[in-house]
Amino acid sequence: MGIAVKELLTLEYFKDYHVIAGKSGLHKEIQGTTLLEAPDALRWAKGKELILSSGYVLDQEPDCLEEAFKSGSMQGTSAMMIKRGRYLDEIPQRLIDLFDEYEIPLISMPFSVPWMELMSQINTAVMNRTIRRFKVHSNNHLQVSDQSYKVQKINKILRAVEVEMKFPAFIYDLAEEKSYYSSPDFKRITESFGLSESDYWEPSMPYTKHTLCDYINMARIRLINPGNLAGPRVSWIIIPIVMEDIVQAYFVVMESREFIDYYDEFAIRIAFLTLQGVYEQIMIAENMGNIGFENFLHFALDYTEKDAKKLFYQANIQGISVNTAYQYIVFHQCNEEYNARNERNTFLEAFQQSKLGKIGKIAFLDENDGLILLEAEKIHNSTLWTKDTTTDLLKEFQRYIGLKFADMKLEFGICQEEKTLLEVRECVKKCQKVLKMGSIIFPEKDIWEYEMLGPLTWIEIPENELKEMLRKYRELMEEEKNIELLKTLKIYLENNMNYSVTAEKMYVHINTIRKRIDKVNDLVKIDWEDHVDRLKMEILLQFLKLDDGRLKNM
Missing domain, CATH: 3.30.450 (Beta-Lactamase)
Incomplete structure (x- = not known):
């Protein structure tokens, strides 16, 4: 890539440069410059050069250019400029004829122009031409x-x-x-x-x-x-x-x-x-847009019905449709040594590099908690999307985060209901509940779905109480004999505390069931008259895999 001789000569700087031969070759492209101050200098020409000469070599060796044409080294050049009035008062006609014959422009240039200034002007012309071609408006x-x-x-x-x-x-x-x-x-x-x-x-x-x-x-x-x-x-x-x-x-x-x-x-x-x-422009726009979306989201989480017009106005400014449906995911960063929000740019880069960034939005709710929204329409347009796809995408996002932050650990609570931003507050609360209760019930996991909680999605058990109840069960299950007792309790509660039905289902004598229930009562101190307490216990027993003493992997 270079610049055509004709285009170069149209510039203001070259107004005193005159073509004296080879005008039919003005379309040729200049891709470099070479000084001709020795008779054999053209031996090293690569082609498409602009040959510059003070005329000294022609004064000393009048036949050197003719020899260059005979050897073929001159034919690959794009043009030649000779300073007028320095060593040559007149260009010989035989040279003019050769330049015309081979369609190589021969140009006379002012005597006073320094070579460095001329080369700088050519480079500038090429640069400006290139920038115009590549210019991004x-x-x-x-x-x-x-x-x-x-x-x-x-x-x-x-x-x-x-x-x-x-x-x-x-x-x-x-x-x-x-x-x-x-x-x-x-x-x-x-x-x-x-x-x-x-x-x-x-x-x-x-x-x-x-x-x-x-x-x-x-x-x-x-x-x-x-x-x-x-x-x-x-x-x-x-x-x-x-x-x-x-x-x-x-x-x-x-x-x-x-x-x-x-x-x-x-x-x-x-x-x-x-x-x-x-x-850089795209990244700046995305970061600014992310902050704008985040601010809008915080407003949507706090707005009341009287703020509805303002909510729609803010959505319009951000180019967001409040009628777009999303799946909601709340994330929590667990390592206390990090403040994920302070690492916003790198965190967002990991999100954009993951597949989640192609179908969703992300915003921080505070220092280590945030919200991911997956656009429902994009999910439905994917023929390969399954229930496990969201989990797979979150695991990929975890890997990208791990590449940028070695010790950062993310947990996710998923609510796969498709709701608009008008219902974002309700969806965030559900996801936060999934995060809290999921981490207690299934501590071996770091991604939990709303559906995994079963009846716990609609019954409120205080977090501390839930932790204490599960702690007791886990301690009991460390002894194999207690697993059979808890299994008996589970079936007993499921059958409305009927000894006969429980004994029948477990293929044991009714007195065996009575003895087991008495032992369980000593272990966990059940208040049989408290219907809510019994219901909590029955629900929690559903999450225990009592056949092998481990929590159920749901």
Whole structure:
């Protein structure tokens, strides 16, 4: 990628530069500059250069350019500029004819222009042209989760890279696990070389790696074919897009024809910076949007009917429909050494990287508690969604949190009823109850569903009382003889305290049942006249797996 000779000469700086030959070649692209101050300097020309000369070499070796044309080294260049009035008063006609014949523009330039200033102007022209191509216009209507903006801008930049450089480009977004291509050519080349997408940043084949710019970790990766070391080698340029020390995506440009040149590398850096800007803009918008949503949620949790108009107004500002139905999940961070809310940015990154971030929203309720909302419509649109899917997604989120915070531990209480934000207060209370009671009844778990609590979802047992009752049962169950007593008590209560029916169901004599109940009464001090106490005991016994002395895994 470079700049056409004609386009360069249209700039104000070059108004005193005059084309004296080769006008039919003004479309040619300049991809670098070379000084011709020695007769054989063109031996090292790579092609597509702009040749600069004071005329000294032509004054000393008048035939050097003709020899360069004969050897073919001149034909690959894009144009030549010679300072007028320094060493040559007049360009020989034979040279003008050669430049016309090979359609290479020959340009006279002012004598006073320093080479460094000229090269700087050319570089600036290329830079400005590239920036215009890659420019991402601001979007005043950007919403919190407006992924179309991100997709639109990424695709535009990738297409510009391929149009400008003729090299296909690719971005892999780690959070979305999504690929973006400049054109189908990139995918076709990938398949033709037997590569997978992850090979671009973690090659599974032997390769070499050469750093092009350590500041942005820009590198060239070339594959090695051990069976054909002299054969062709596929190579690409890769730059990770990093924010807050976390890799968000990989930007890859395939060197499908040849190595990128000086101006190509320049363009890649500009494209990378533009892409980085897009990701930063999206992250800022998401973080701001998350805070706005969180503030709205706190208002919804506290609002009364007299605040209904204000609630709808705040929802409209945030672009939220209060009629959208959600499944609700309350999370709790258990490690007292952490304040999860103080780690908001990293915490939210983990959420966005998980699949939960694609279908839900998250907000903190206080320092270590928060709410996750899964949009019901997106759940129903997934044909693979089952009752266990929510649990699987939460476990994945736990893994992402574990990668960022080694000792952070999350617990979840799930209410799978689908309710709108107008009912968020009721749903949060249910989830909080699931968290408290689930951790007591099923301490070996860290994800609990409302349905797991059975009758405990509608009966209130104080937390301390519940813990004490379960503690007594667990201590009793440490002795095998007590397990049979508790099992007898469970069946006895289920059958309205009828000794005969209990004995029949357990295939033992009625007197055996009487003795067992007397022993149980000594162990747990049952108030048989208290109907509520008996009901609590009967409910808790439902959660004991009395066959092997462990809590039931529900």
